[in-house]
Amino acid sequence: MEDCIKLHYVVDGQDFVSCGRASEDVKRTLKSLGISSQVIRKVAIAMYEGEVNMVIHADGGIADVGIYADRIEIVLSDKGKGIADIEKAMQEGYSTATEEIRELGFGAGMGLPNMKKYTDDMTIESELNVGTTITMRVNIV
């Protein structure tokens, strides 16, 4: 089997204050492994956007990160309400966020397109009222 460091986090959907801790820990781990700052930045931004989405749209979830010699894989899965129209959700500016979420500084509809922009591959699987799984890969160049 290929060598890999695996990180696992439970993201609490009720705790907006702690939201981002998993992404911070990944960032810290990548830094300690001597990964380049460009790669770390991509992973940090993409994962944080996904972590925030799980908290504000899906009542929390699970984050699994695999660090390989040539890539970093991030899998975010939740049992939230799911995404009705993925194509629409991927458009810049599309958001179902409430006024309450906007007051917290989120809900511009920029997260998913930003995750796509900062990763080398991203797939979204989602089923209404079942949940969403987002898989992202960032190559280590």
Place this chain on the structure above:
Amino acid sequence: MKVNEIISLLDAEVLCGDAFETEIGSAFGSDMMSDVLAYVNEQGLLLTGLCNPQVVRTAEMMDISCICFVRGKKPDESVVALAAEKNIMLIATKRCMYSACGELYKAGLEGN
């Protein structure tokens, strides 16, 4: 522009950090962290009227080294402690977003 100069131009109060000599190359002003995550390309200064912990977490993800709270807003102690832990300098000015940004721009600090 050094953090020191930003503090004096904005007549800002220091909430935590001592990176007075840090050179800031550019700045970004927004109350939406979504926009910070989507539009900021360079680490530098973030001006915002939002005071929750996600401001500090966003700054951490973006490698932003200094946050200036505008309109006299100040985050609570737990947010200051979080920033201190992450080595992010926090300052606060009574000026509103427009005039704080304008003052810095006029003095030569460009946008992102």
